Amino acid sequence: MLKVIDTHAHLDELENLEPALNKAKEAGVVAIVAVGSNHQSNQKVIGISNSHPDFVYPALGLHPWELGNLDSNGINLTLKFIEEEISQIAAIGEIGLDYDKRVIKVAPKEPQKETLRCLLALARQYAKPVSIHSRYSWIDTFELVKEANIEKAVFHWFTGFSSVLKDILNAGYLISATPAAEYHEEHRRAIKETPMDKLLLETDCPVTYGRENRYRSQPADIIRSLKAVAALKGIDESTIARQTRDNAIEFFRLNM
């Protein structure tokens, strides 16, 4: 059976978590990196990973979408919790910038950057990998990550330009493929242009995917990411599974 790792899942947002985790195991998922979005979500992520040791690995973060709801106290509380838990987390994430108009309206670019700098400083200080959101902000996000001297970063669900992708890969950073690899042109191009040693698989569940047939994703849908990548690369599924699994184990230093 194929063995794959879902490197970016919002398990705290799944409605029926236990059945979803069982289904994932049946599909061949051997580990999940659960990312957090805000303080409450981070607390849930720690709880879920404690209940599923050696299967769910926690990453704690502060998603740019959350910044519109937070004052500096809220941000500091989130940062403090991440630092308290730092020794038991696999990564800091989900963090990043989002320049979608609706996001910028509530969380302007400068405050987004300021918060990201704090989170990256924490990652740098404790030598943690980062799971990066960079929608419509590819250049700025890459530059901040680079400036912070981050050693390991994955630009999740990457859809940016080839030029930025080249900079990301040259800096030694990775990208990850979601089930949108089945149909999303920019994402497909990025996957094609990324060498296998710089690629991870993810679901970003419970994101809704699909064009005609829309569905709410769960970790078992990582098989869609796997199959889409295999088709795009013209490489068999078991090779893609093995290589992306090895990449994930090394990147997050998973003990498995």
Ligand SMILES: [Zn+2]
């Ligand atoms: Zn996400």
